[in-house]
Amino acid sequence: MNQLNNVISLRFYNERYRSEIERFYLDGEQHQFTALPAEALQVCETDHERYPVMIMDGCTPAGFFVLHEKEGVKQYSKNQDSILLRAYSINTPHQGKGIAKASIKLLPSFIKENFPDKNEIVLAVNHSNHAAQHVYKACGFEDRGNRVMGKKGEQFILYMDL
Template sequence: MSVRDPYRHPVVILYRDTTVGFFVLHEGKNIASFTNNRNTMLIRAFSVNLIHQGKRCTKRAFHLLTAFVMKHFPNINEIVLAVNETNKLYEKSRFQDKGIRGMEKIGLPLILQRY
């Protein structure tokens, strides 16, 4: 749980006891612009260290994500992620484009969902 915001949960991605990435799971009413499902978790600030990119760390992290969320947040039944339209990595990780679009300063992100 984040000290300043109890609805944001920082997660470290480990590979062989080495920190390779990081993201934040965000829940609560402040993510309503991404979904109207009250039992949703939004992935924010997902990043993998450059030297570990291309080593399947992201794919493995997303593969484990559903079980992690179910264990630590049993009330959650949907995971969403806002990504740039050109990013196809997330669709390969079982996120689905349901045609929802958000509005961001940097462009029109896809809102991808996973159950």
């Protein structure tokens, strides 16, 4: 693991980072595949089965995602002990530094520590989002052939056993 990866951490969202989270942006077509963190936070405020998580590069929020349990997982997995990874993004200025891979590799231990009853992570990734598919698969997610239709077309459902 390179030195940069040693400073990457996952932390539940804290309100003191709201202004930084609201300034996140995604270049090009990336925003069509995921919600911006500020958008995802709004949903989390009313849905108590969603847990916003920041990807920290040292003391700086570099990325964001939501862990969604119970009702959120049902469309993607029959396993009641699954948790859904959604709204995953790395802020554009922090892309290309290995933060995505480092954060996804931290995800299993983060979930085991904070959601000890979970034994699987599931996510949906757009069939056209090849970069995200590559990162998820390189970090241990498996394509078991399940598909759903999403707002932007076919979604591949990927799984990681914990």
